[in-house]
Amino acid sequence: MMAKHFGKTWWGSEWLQSLQHIDYENRIPRGARYARNGYVRSVSIDHGAISAKVDGSRPTPYRVAVKVKAFTDKEKEALIDDILEHPAIVSELLCHRLSPAVSDIAKSKNIKVFPTSWRDLGMDCDCPDWAVPCKHIAAVIYMVGKEIDNNPFLIFELHGVDILAELERRGIKALQDSKVEVPGWSEAMEIDKPSSVKGKDAPATLPQFDFSTIVPLGDTMRKLLPIEPPFWSEGDFMALYSENASRAAKVAKAMLQGKRSVADCFELTTNKPESINAADPSLVVNKRHEPSIKFGKQTTSRSVPDLMRQLEALPTAEVRNSSNATYAFHTCFTLALHLAAKGNVVPIICADPQKGYDITWAPFMGDAQTAEILRQADTLFAKGDIRVGGVTAPGTPRHPAWFATAIFLTTIARATAKPFTKISKVHDMFYKGGLYHYDGMGEQAVPISIKSWADHLRAPQSRHTPLLTLREDGVDSDRFLLDAYVVDKQKYGDPISLRSVFSDEAYKTTRYAILKELSSLAGMLPVLDDYLAREAREPIAMSGDGMIRFLMDTAPALRLLNIQVALPKSLQNLIRPLPSIALSTKPNDGKTFLRLDQLLQFDWKVAIGDDLVSPNEFERMVGKAGQLIRFKQQYVYVSADDLKRIEKAMAARNEMTPARMLQAALSGEYKTAHVNLSPEVCELLKRWTTLQEIGVPKEIRATPRPYQIRGYEWMYQNMRLGFGSVLADDMGLGKTLQVIMLLQKLANEGLLAQKRALVVAPTGLLANWEAELEKFAPMMTVFLYHGAERKTTHFDHHVMLTSYGTLRSDVEKIKKMKWAAIVIDEAQNIKNSATSQSKAVKAIKADIRIAMSGTPVENRLSEYWSVMDFANKGYLGSLKAFNEEFAKPIQQSGDKACAERFKKITAPMMMRRLKTDKRIIDDLPEKIQQDEYAMLTPRQAALYTQVLEESMKVIEGVDENDKGALFKRQGLVLQMVLALKQICNHPTQYLKNGVMDASLSGKTEMLLDIVSSIYDSGEKALIFTQYTEMGDMLRHFIAETTGAMPMFLHGGCSIKQRKEMVDRFQGDRSNRILILSLKAAGTGLNLTAATHVIHYDLWWNPAVEAQATDRAYRIGQKQNVMVHRLITHDTFEERINDMINEKRALADMTVAVGESWIGKLSNKELRELFA
Structure with a gap:
C-alpha cells in the first residue's frame, strides 16, 4: 500500500x-x-x-x-x-x-x-x-x-x-x-499579442493533404516515457495512459471509417446544427482556456463538438470548394483524427499564476508529414479565425493550424478517456480539463514533475546532439559494439567521441551539458548509465535479443528525438521479407478469344530484398521468428508479424481472381505484395495501352478535335478486347460526339444490324441527344422511346433513346430486346447501386457497355464503383471491399499512393481529360458555346398548347391588314411571346401560383443537372435570366439541390450590394453560382472566376448575349469559358434559334430590334413559328 x-x-x-x-x-x-x-x-x-x-x-x-x-x-x-x-x-x-x-x-x-x-x-x-x-x-x-x-x-x-x-x-x-519551469499558457501555445498579429495572404493554390503518410508513432513514443512517474500515486500510470490513448485511437479510427459519428461520441450543445455553408466558423478561447465556436456574426456560442459535427457532415466533394476558414478547420479536424488514431499526441502542461495549471493535448511534431501539413494549413487561416484570451483585445496563435488541431485533440482525449472513480487532480487535469492548483504538501513539485516527464517526448534543443554508432565486432561475429559521440551544431567537423569529452580539457566548459544529453537517454537505453560511469572507455557490447530490441525499439525511439543512430552498412537497409506475386501468361492456342485478364496466371513467392524464393525455401532459411539472419552481406529480420503476413497472403490464393490479377499487373502491387511480370505479360499490357488508328467514319458530319478522336479510338479498342469504357471527360469536351462516332463505326461494321444500340439519358438530355445524332450522324436512324404513348412496335432503328425513368418502368420489356451496345449518359444516375434504377440499367445485357460522366472520379469514389460495375462487372470487387481498399483511404486520408494505384488499375477502362490539360487546351477554342435542348414536361406542354391556342385565337381575331389595329396586334403577339417564354422557363412563373417544384419544368431540371456537374467539378458559373421573378425561383431550386443559397444580382441591388456580391464570387470558393438579371449585368462587372456562363432564357439578341458572356470572358480570364444556351425543344425557342443561326440577316436585325420583329409576322408565319 x-x-x-x-x-x-x-x-x-x-x-x-x-x-x-x-x-x-x-x-x-x-x-x-x-x-x-x-x-x-x-x-x-x-x-x-x-x-x-x-x-x-x-x-x-x-x-x-x-x-x-x-x-x-x-x-x-x-x-x-x-x-x-x-x-x-x-x-x-x-x-x-x-x-x-x-x-x-x-x-x-x-x-x-x-x-x-x-x-x-x-x-x-x-x-x-x-x-x-x-x-x-x-x-x-x-x-x-x-x-x-x-x-x-x-x-x-x-x-x-x-x-x-x-x-x-x-x-x-x-x-x-x-532548470525545469512550467511555461505560461500563452508561451506554451505561442499566442501573439493583438498588436503583433498580422493577416496572412491566402495561398494562390489550395494545398492538398495526404494524411496516410503520417507515420504511426504512438507505441514508439510511449517507450520514451518513464514508466513510473513520481507525480502519480494511484497505480500504474502508463497503463492508464496507454489505455486512454487506445480508447482515443479506437474512436478516431471508427470516425475516419464512418462507423461512428461525432454525435455518437461527443456531447453536443444543440440538436440544430448550423449550416457551415451559410457562415464561416471561428474558434474563440476565453481566459480560462475554454474553447467555443462562433458561426459568422452570430452571438450564440457553440461547442467544439458542434463544429466537429458540421465538419464531419461536409461531403467530400464539397470540402475543397468550401471557404478557406472551413477548409482550414476541416483539415485540422481530419489531422486530429489521424493523429489520435495513430497515437501521435503529446500532453503539454501550462501554468497560469492566478488560475492554476492545465494540460492541452497537442500534435507530436516529430513526424515530418505532420509538420508539413500544419505548415501548409497555417496559410489557410485568416486574422480573426482564432481569437484567444479576451473579447476586447484577443491574441492570435502564431501557428493557428497547430493550435486548432490541439483544441480538437484535447476535445477527443477528454471525451474518450476511461471513467476514473478515484479523486485525483492529476487525472482530471490530464483527462477532464480545467485549471488546478497544487499548493498542498506533496503537490508543489507535481507540475514540474509532469513537465519533466512529458519533456521526454521533446527533442533536445541544446547545442550538442548525441550520435550513437553501431559497428560489427568482426566479420563473422554476431556481436555488435555501440559507442557514443556528440555533434556540435555550431561547428562543422567530425563527431566528437564521448571519450574525448571526458578526458580533453577543451570540453571542460561544455562537458556537463554534453553528458546531460546522454544521461537523459538512459531511460530508453539503461546500459548508458554504466557506459557513462566508465567514462566511455569501452564500447557497449550488444547481441541477441538485446541487439534486436535496440534495432527495433530503441533506435526508432531515439530518432523521434532527432538523435542520430549510425548503423553499419549491413544493417542500414535491414531486409524484411515480403510476399510477392509472379505473373505470367497461360498457354493459349489462339483459336479461342479470351479477354486479357483471362490470359493471366500467378504464383506466390517471398521477396528477400531483390531475391525471390519459394515459400518452402523461405521456411527452411528462416527457421523461426525473432532473430537476425545474415544474408548476402546484409541482415534479414523476420518477426512473428512478418510470418503471419506471409502466411495470410499465401492462404488467400482463392482471392486472386482474374480481375485481381489484371489489377496487380497494371499497378505492380497486390495488397502488401510486390508483383513481378513476365516479358509476355509486359507485351500484352503494351499492346492494350497503345492506341491503334482506325479513322473517323466518313458519315460523321463534324471535324473532331484530336483528343476526341483519341477517345473514340480508345473506346473501340476496349470493345475489341472485351472491356467496357467509362468516358469521364470534363464538361464541354464533347463526350457525346465521341460516342456518336463509335456508334456510327458499329453501324458501319454491321454490329447494329441484328442487335441495336440503347442510349439511356436523363429526360432533360433526350432532346439534346436527338439533336446531336441528327446533326453529327444523319445516316443513323434514331427512335425516341419516351412519353405516355411510347411503344416498341415500330422500333427498327440503329439507336433507341430512352430515359432512366422509362427504363426503370419498362425494364422487363427492354431486357428481352437484343442489344449490341448500351450507353448511359450522366452515369452518376446509377451512383447508388441499391436503387431500382441502377438495378434496371445493369440488368440490360449488351456486348458493349459505355458510361459517360463529367463528374470528377476522386470526389465520390463509392459512386464511381457502381458506374465501373456497370461498364466492367466485378472488376473492382464488392462495394464493401472497394470502400475499404480505395474509397476510404483516398477520400478520408488523402492517400496519394492509394490514389495512384487506383488510377493505374482503372486507366485502361476510364478516360478523363480536363479542359486545363496541356494536351487538350491547345485543341479548344477559348470560348465554347453549346446549345442545350430541354424537353417540355407533360404539364408544361399542355399549358404551352393551351396558352398558344388561346392567344392565337385572340390575335387572329384582329385584322392584320388594319393599320389602325397594328399596334394592338403587335402588343398581343409580344404578350403571347412573354407568356410562352415564362411557360418554357417554369409554369409557376406564368401561373403565379407559388408552386415551387423543379420537376414541373424540363429547362429547370436541365439547369440543375448542369449546376450539379459544375458543383462536382469545383467550378463557378454565371446564370443569366431576363426576369427577377425567375431569378428568385432559381435561387430556391439551386439551394434545394446544392444546399447553398446562390447570390442574385438584379436591378434592385444597391451599389454596395453589387460590389459585395462580385467580391464574394471572385474571392470565395464557396460562392460558386451567381444569378444575374440581364439588365443589371451591364458594363463594369468583372467576373472572371466563372468558367461557365448559362443563358437560362434567351433574348435572341447576339449582342446582348455577348455582352453578358463577356462578364466572365474578358481580360484576366485564364481558363476556357463554356457558354450554355438553354433552349426548349420543339417550341418557338428552338425555331427562332434555328432561324437566327441560318439567316444572318435576321440575326443582324435582332441586334437592332430585339424581339419586336416577331410582332410583325403574319398569322400564318406565327402559326409556323409557334405551333
Whole structure:
C-alpha cells in the first residue's frame, strides 16, 4: 500500500526507510492512511525544519515538528567534491535524477543523506499519544516523502544544501538549461499579442493533404516515457495512459471509417446544427482556456463538438470548394483524427499564476508529414479565425493550424478517456480539463514533475546532439559494439567521441551539458548509465535479443528525438521479407478469344530484398521468428508479424481472381505484395495501352478535335478486347460526339444490324441527344422511346433513346430486346447501386457497355464503383471491399499512393481529360458555346398548347391588314411571346401560383443537372435570366439541390450590394453560382472566376448575349469559358434559334430590334413559328 502512494522513486523510498522497522500499535500504517486521505492540513519547510498541521480527533489540528540535521560545512564540501569526481553522477543530477551512487559516496564519508531510523530525525507532536513517531508525525514524513519523489533535490535542501547552487559555484555551466519551469499558457501555445498579429495572404493554390503518410508513432513514443512517474500515486500510470490513448485511437479510427459519428461520441450543445455553408466558423478561447465556436456574426456560442459535427457532415466533394476558414478547420479536424488514431499526441502542461495549471493535448511534431501539413494549413487561416484570451483585445496563435488541431485533440482525449472513480487532480487535469492548483504538501513539485516527464517526448534543443554508432565486432561475429559521440551544431567537423569529452580539457566548459544529453537517454537505453560511469572507455557490447530490441525499439525511439543512430552498412537497409506475386501468361492456342485478364496466371513467392524464393525455401532459411539472419552481406529480420503476413497472403490464393490479377499487373502491387511480370505479360499490357488508328467514319458530319478522336479510338479498342469504357471527360469536351462516332463505326461494321444500340439519358438530355445524332450522324436512324404513348412496335432503328425513368418502368420489356451496345449518359444516375434504377440499367445485357460522366472520379469514389460495375462487372470487387481498399483511404486520408494505384488499375477502362490539360487546351477554342435542348414536361406542354391556342385565337381575331389595329396586334403577339417564354422557363412563373417544384419544368431540371456537374467539378458559373421573378425561383431550386443559397444580382441591388456580391464570387470558393438579371449585368462587372456562363432564357439578341458572356470572358480570364444556351425543344425557342443561326440577316436585325420583329409576322408565319 505504501509503495503505491509514497516512495515511488528510490530516493523517496530511502527517505521513508526510517519508518520501516518501527511500529507502535499499527501507528505507521495509520499514518500512511492519514497522508493518503488528506489529514495533513499544511506543511512548511524552512531549511531543515518541517512544520505541519494534521487533523485528528479534536477540533483543532495537531502541530507537528520534524527536524533534519544540517550538514556541517566540512561534510558539505566533502560530499560535493566527491560527486564532482564522477561526471556521470553530475549529469544525472542535471537531468533531475539522483544516482544511487550519491548515497554510496555519502556513506563512504559517514554522511547520512537519508535517515536510517526515526532517531535520525527530531520529531514532536502535541497530540496526547505517547509514541514517537505517532501517526500524525508518520503522516507528515510520508507527505514529505511524496514531495521528495517529485523533487529529489529537496533531500539536500533539508540538510541545508542547495546542490544545484553548489555545483554552479564550482563552475558547472549547464545549470541554466537544467532548470525545469512550467511555461505560461500563452508561451506554451505561442499566442501573439493583438498588436503583433498580422493577416496572412491566402495561398494562390489550395494545398492538398495526404494524411496516410503520417507515420504511426504512438507505441514508439510511449517507450520514451518513464514508466513510473513520481507525480502519480494511484497505480500504474502508463497503463492508464496507454489505455486512454487506445480508447482515443479506437474512436478516431471508427470516425475516419464512418462507423461512428461525432454525435455518437461527443456531447453536443444543440440538436440544430448550423449550416457551415451559410457562415464561416471561428474558434474563440476565453481566459480560462475554454474553447467555443462562433458561426459568422452570430452571438450564440457553440461547442467544439458542434463544429466537429458540421465538419464531419461536409461531403467530400464539397470540402475543397468550401471557404478557406472551413477548409482550414476541416483539415485540422481530419489531422486530429489521424493523429489520435495513430497515437501521435503529446500532453503539454501550462501554468497560469492566478488560475492554476492545465494540460492541452497537442500534435507530436516529430513526424515530418505532420509538420508539413500544419505548415501548409497555417496559410489557410485568416486574422480573426482564432481569437484567444479576451473579447476586447484577443491574441492570435502564431501557428493557428497547430493550435486548432490541439483544441480538437484535447476535445477527443477528454471525451474518450476511461471513467476514473478515484479523486485525483492529476487525472482530471490530464483527462477532464480545467485549471488546478497544487499548493498542498506533496503537490508543489507535481507540475514540474509532469513537465519533466512529458519533456521526454521533446527533442533536445541544446547545442550538442548525441550520435550513437553501431559497428560489427568482426566479420563473422554476431556481436555488435555501440559507442557514443556528440555533434556540435555550431561547428562543422567530425563527431566528437564521448571519450574525448571526458578526458580533453577543451570540453571542460561544455562537458556537463554534453553528458546531460546522454544521461537523459538512459531511460530508453539503461546500459548508458554504466557506459557513462566508465567514462566511455569501452564500447557497449550488444547481441541477441538485446541487439534486436535496440534495432527495433530503441533506435526508432531515439530518432523521434532527432538523435542520430549510425548503423553499419549491413544493417542500414535491414531486409524484411515480403510476399510477392509472379505473373505470367497461360498457354493459349489462339483459336479461342479470351479477354486479357483471362490470359493471366500467378504464383506466390517471398521477396528477400531483390531475391525471390519459394515459400518452402523461405521456411527452411528462416527457421523461426525473432532473430537476425545474415544474408548476402546484409541482415534479414523476420518477426512473428512478418510470418503471419506471409502466411495470410499465401492462404488467400482463392482471392486472386482474374480481375485481381489484371489489377496487380497494371499497378505492380497486390495488397502488401510486390508483383513481378513476365516479358509476355509486359507485351500484352503494351499492346492494350497503345492506341491503334482506325479513322473517323466518313458519315460523321463534324471535324473532331484530336483528343476526341483519341477517345473514340480508345473506346473501340476496349470493345475489341472485351472491356467496357467509362468516358469521364470534363464538361464541354464533347463526350457525346465521341460516342456518336463509335456508334456510327458499329453501324458501319454491321454490329447494329441484328442487335441495336440503347442510349439511356436523363429526360432533360433526350432532346439534346436527338439533336446531336441528327446533326453529327444523319445516316443513323434514331427512335425516341419516351412519353405516355411510347411503344416498341415500330422500333427498327440503329439507336433507341430512352430515359432512366422509362427504363426503370419498362425494364422487363427492354431486357428481352437484343442489344449490341448500351450507353448511359450522366452515369452518376446509377451512383447508388441499391436503387431500382441502377438495378434496371445493369440488368440490360449488351456486348458493349459505355458510361459517360463529367463528374470528377476522386470526389465520390463509392459512386464511381457502381458506374465501373456497370461498364466492367466485378472488376473492382464488392462495394464493401472497394470502400475499404480505395474509397476510404483516398477520400478520408488523402492517400496519394492509394490514389495512384487506383488510377493505374482503372486507366485502361476510364478516360478523363480536363479542359486545363496541356494536351487538350491547345485543341479548344477559348470560348465554347453549346446549345442545350430541354424537353417540355407533360404539364408544361399542355399549358404551352393551351396558352398558344388561346392567344392565337385572340390575335387572329384582329385584322392584320388594319393599320389602325397594328399596334394592338403587335402588343398581343409580344404578350403571347412573354407568356410562352415564362411557360418554357417554369409554369409557376406564368401561373403565379407559388408552386415551387423543379420537376414541373424540363429547362429547370436541365439547369440543375448542369449546376450539379459544375458543383462536382469545383467550378463557378454565371446564370443569366431576363426576369427577377425567375431569378428568385432559381435561387430556391439551386439551394434545394446544392444546399447553398446562390447570390442574385438584379436591378434592385444597391451599389454596395453589387460590389459585395462580385467580391464574394471572385474571392470565395464557396460562392460558386451567381444569378444575374440581364439588365443589371451591364458594363463594369468583372467576373472572371466563372468558367461557365448559362443563358437560362434567351433574348435572341447576339449582342446582348455577348455582352453578358463577356462578364466572365474578358481580360484576366485564364481558363476556357463554356457558354450554355438553354433552349426548349420543339417550341418557338428552338425555331427562332434555328432561324437566327441560318439567316444572318435576321440575326443582324435582332441586334437592332430585339424581339419586336416577331410582332410583325403574319398569322400564318406565327402559326409556323409557334405551333
